[in-house]
Amino acid sequence: MRKDLGAKPFIYPQPVLIVASYGEDGTPDAMNVAYGGIVNSNRLQINIGVRHKTSDNIKLRQAFTVGIADEANLVPADYVGIVSGHDVPDKIEKSGFHLRKSEFVDAPVIEDLPIVLECKVEEINQYDKTLRIVAEIVNTSVDEKILDADGNVDPEKLKAISYDPSTHNYLKLNGKAGTAFSDGNQLK
Template identity: 75%
Template sequence: MRKNLGPNPYIYPQPVLIVATYGEDGTEDAMNVAYGGIINSDRLQINIGVRHKTSDNIKAKKEFTVGIADVKNLVAADYVGIVSGHDEPDKMKKSGFHTVKSEFVDAPVIEELPLTLECRVEEMNQYDKTLRIVAKIVNVSADERILTADGKIDTDRLNAISYDAANHAYLRIGERVGTAFADGKQLR
């Protein structure tokens, strides 16, 4: 038997995305964005409230980075999601995150986050109090410690976390259980 839960954002796993920007004055900011994902092989979409400092920065600069949050940085990742850059001018310092300027876009890369997508805005639409942003991924940078010998991402080393909207929890992405584009062939 199934139970109806109503219209809720229950997609699993839901990535924990840390969006980093520069303000018009060059100050860095970051926020935890719960709703976003890949919409094409080289594009992503994020949805963020219009009241955020990050929203203002994206509107002004049209560029940002998206770091994939991991277990090691869970506390800092949660902190940048619950504290507004409008209210806390030392938000980045208090988070413990350190940044360097992206080589590809006018936005900071958070050094502690092992995987970062560097993005340029292509579309921006406001729905009620939310911005829907579609951006082209112009580069992905990865800390060498999460790469295999042949340069691929090792998800065990990445140790990414996921957001569980139903229980307001963070979950660690788990073990490999199959091979994409191969396991289904057994049903042919």
């Protein structure tokens, strides 16, 4: 039996994305974004409220980075989602995140996060009080500690966290469940 819950944003697992940008004066900012994902092989989309400092920064600079939050950075990742850059201009410093300027876009890279996608804005559309931002991924930088022997991201080393919109908890992702583009061959 199934139960209808209405229109709920229940996509699992839902990545915890940390979006970083520079303000007009060059001050770095970051926020925790619950809603976002890959649009195609080299594009992503994020959805953020229009009132955020990050929204203003992205519109101004036309660039941002997206870091994948992991277990080791859960506390600072949550912190940048709780505190507004409008109210706490030094929230990056207080978070403990370490930054460097991207060599590819006008935005900061959070060195502590294991994967960071460096993005150039292609379009911004507003729906009610939310911005839908589509951007080209121009570079992806990865901490070598999360790579396997073949140079691929090892999800078990990555230890990415997921957001549960039902309970407002962060979840761990564990282990391999199957092999993509292979296991379905059993039904051929």
